[in-house]
Amino acid sequence: MSFLGGNAAGFGQPGRRDDVERLFTSDPSVPVSTAAGNSSGYVAPGDDVSPPLGFGAADQNTLDEPVWETAKRDLRRIYKNLVMVVFPFKDRSQQSAALRNWDLWGPMIFTLGLAIALSLGAATASKTFSLVFALVSVGAIALTVNVVLLGGTIGFFQSLCLLGYCLFPMDVAAIVCVTVDIMLVRWIVVPIMVVWASWASIPFIGGAVPTNRRALAVYPLVLLYVAVGWLALIT
Amino acid sequence: MDNNPFATSSPPPVFGEQTPAYSPPNTGAWQRNDSVPLEDDEPFTTAHLAAANEAVVPAVSGRSAAAPSHTTLDFTESTTALPSSQSLSGKVGQPASPVPRIGSAADTRLLSSSPGPSARLDGGSGGGGGLPSGNAGGAAGRALEEDPSKFAFYNIKRYRGLFNVDTSDVLARLMHAVLLFFRGDFLEYVDGNPDLYGPFWVASTLIFVTAATGTLASYIDWVRHATPGEEHGSWTYDVDKVGGSFALFYGYVGLVGLALWGVLKWFKAGLSLASIWCIYGYSVAAFIPICFVCVVPVEIARWAVVAAATLTSGTFILLSMRKHIQDSDAGAKALPLYGTIIALHAGLGLALKFYFFAFPTL
Numbered sequence: 001m002s003f004l005g006g007n008a009a010g011f012g013q014p015g016r017r018d019d020v021e022r023l024f025t026s027d028p029s030v031p032v033s034t035a036a037g038n039s040s041g042y043v044a045p046g047d048d049v050s051p052p053l054g055f056g057a058a059d060q061n062t063l064d065e066p067v068w069e070t071a072k073r074d075l076r077r078i079y080k081n082l083v084m085v086v087f088p089f090k091d092r093s094q095q096s097a098a099l100r101n102w103d104l105w106g107p108m109i110f111t112l113g114l115a116i117a118l119s120l121g122a123a124t125a126s127k128t129f130s131l132v133f134a135l136v137s138v139g140a141i142a143l144t145v146n147v148v149l150l151g152g153t154i155g156f157f158q159s160l161c162l163l164g165y166c167l168f169p170m171d172v173a174a175i176v177c178v179t180v181d182i183m184l185v186r187w188i189v190v191p192i193m194v195v196w197a198s199w200a201s202i203p204f205i206g207g208a209v210p211t212n213r214r215a216l217a218v219y220p221l222v223l224l225y226v227a228v229g230w231l232a233l234i235t
Numbered sequence: 236m237d238n239n240p241f242a243t244s245s246p247p248p249v250f251g252e253q254t255p256a257y258s259p260p261n262t263g264a265w266q267r268n269d270s271v272p273l274e275d276d277e278p279f280t281t282a283h284l285a286a287a288n289e290a291v292v293p294a295v296s297g298r299s300a301a302a303p304s305h306t307t308l309d310f311t312e313s314t315t316a317l318p319s320s321q322s323l324s325g326k327v328g329q330p331a332s333p334v335p336r337i338g339s340a341a342d343t344r345l346l347s348s349s350p351g352p353s354a355r356l357d358g359g360s361g362g363g364g365g366l367p368s369g370n371a372g373g374a375a376g377r378a379l380e381e382d383p384s385k386f387a388f389y390n391i392k393r394y395r396g397l398f399n400v401d402t403s404d405v406l407a408r409l410m411h412a413v414l415l416f417f418r419g420d421f422l423e424y425v426d427g428n429p430d431l432y433g434p435f436w437v438a439s440t441l442i443f444v445t446a447a448t449g450t451l452a453s454y455i456d457w458v459r460h461a462t463p464g465e466e467h468g469s470w471t472y473d474v475d476k477v478g479g480s481f482a483l484f485y486g487y488v489g490l491v492g493l494a495l496w497g498v499l500k501w502f503k504a505g506l507s508l509a510s511i512w513c514i515y516g517y518s519v520a521a522f523i524p525i526c527f528v529c530v531v532p533v534e535i536a537r538w539a540v541v542a543a544a545t546l547t548s549g550t551f552i553l554l555s556m557r558k559h560i561q562d563s564d565a566g567a568k569a570l571p572l573y574g575t576i577i578a579l580h581a582g583l584g585l586a587l588k589f590y591f592f593a594f595p596t597l
Contacts (some may be wrong), residue, residue, distance in 0.1 A: 150395075
């Protein structure tokens with residue numbers, strides 16, 4: 001169960017109190033399982049995981065773990081969400097479960113990465129940075145509002161989460177374009193990345209509106225990715 | 236008309252008679268589509284949305300097709316059939332055609348019996364009661380299922396009435412504005428259902444296209460004028476052009492439209508702000524194809540194409556608003572008003588040419 005990955009970090013490092021406590025309780029020591037208590041399988045940092053077996057002091061208090069463990073858990077979660085969203089080789093019903101645990105860290109990391117990468121080689125770095133950042137963030141919000149206005153139902157933060165994660169291919173394109181100067185390589189890589197990003201996000205956006213308006217919702221999405229791709233291409 | 240706004244979904248019990256058992260309406264939206272395995276009982280899968288979409292559409296349209304001119308309603312069907320709201324508008328017999336939107340009101344309609352139908356008709360500017368015309372781009376009597384004005388002003392859903400268009404509508408309106416600009420009937424074509432989707436996204440597309448083609452044109456110009464020994468990588472794009480593009484086109488459609496609406500309101504011309512934005516938004520679509528032509532570094536071609544687009548889109552704007560201005564209190568002031576509109580539009584064309592495609596030629 002990939003979504004218990006977040007707790008695996010906690011398991012691997014049991015607090016000494018838990019071990020000691022388990023010696024004195026009469027209940028058999030059963031590992032804390034969040035599958036029953038938390039259907040999404042994800043525990044926010046700082047939450048107390050109360051095991052359903054009434055363990056007493058054996059709750060995993062994430063407050064005591066090292067900072068590196070917290071950061072690692074978040075990064076692992078971002079990675080798993082990324083794999084689920086952008087590389088959906090399995091069926092897409094997994095994707096919606098991933099999206100219920102939306103987070104905005106991933107989108108922020110990818111947006112910042114994109115803006116930094118595209119402003120590295122530019123003449124006026126600060127203007128380019130603000131342009132890219134504003135374009136992507138306001139564009140994602142505009143796309144979500146567009147879907148709602150066209151009569152679709154979509155979760156606002158779910159949508160921002162998905163659109164942010166789907167920027168990952170554009171990040172790859174931006175890094176390639178900044179490092180490689182050969183136009184041929186850029187002209188090959190950027191369209192592939194645009195297609196990949198669209199492929200990851202179109203089913204979500206297009207599925208939220210009625211069929212006779214699907215193109216109206218999908219077109220601005222493609223426009224956004226093409227615009228970002230163009231910015232990468234001309235760097 | 237026997238439409239009783241207080242009718243419930245089950246008939247009133249009659250003494251001594253067997254009341255027919257209430258059978259809940261059978262719609263596909265509430266049936267689990269088990270072809271897609273459910274996980275965690277959550278409803279939000281794209282497959283489910285698609286399945287629910289397919290299921291609801293035939294269910295409703297099937298029923299409404301079967302009851303086009305009902306005045307007495309079969310109560311077990313009333314919660315799903317939509318003709319009740321349509322026939323109160325005075326156009327009895329008009330078949331109900333709106334496709335229920337997933338999650339908007341299709342669910343609530345199926346749960347509750349229809350409330351006062353008059354509330355439904357007042358929704359937004361895209362409310363039903365439009366002419367039963369066969370226009371593809373017009374409203375065609377399309378009604379929103381919910382009354383958008385019941386939402387608060389900060390709720391996005393309140394403004395759904397301004398986006399009540401389908402893909403075919405938007406394409407038809409684009410064709411009408413760009414190719415059929417000489418006909419002055421855009422507002423009648425839009426038929427009381429102006430949309431803001433077209434203006435906003437056409438302007439956004441135009442922003443991107445002018446920035447991209449302008450940059451490409453500057454690159455071509457640089458390549459043509461570069462001295463043979465010059466390093467290849469010394470061309471950089473001008474970020475300011477992208478920002479200027481945003482300001483120019485959003486500003487033109489948004490602010491000039493707003494100002495014109497204010498003036499026309501003063502003249503009591505009766506044009507809504509959405510209609511004006513609709514006209515201006517679709518009119519600038521004429522500039523999109525010419526940007527691609529302007530990449531070619533031939534000055535005469537650039538001037539010719541920009542002039543043509545400015546003329547056609549300006550004509551379109553003028554002809555669309557002419558009737559309203561003439562009928563208003565403008566009187567003698569109509570001519571300066573026309574002049575202002577023409578001057579502003581010519582200004583847009585010139586700005587497009589000089590800001591994006593002005594390079595010293597050999």
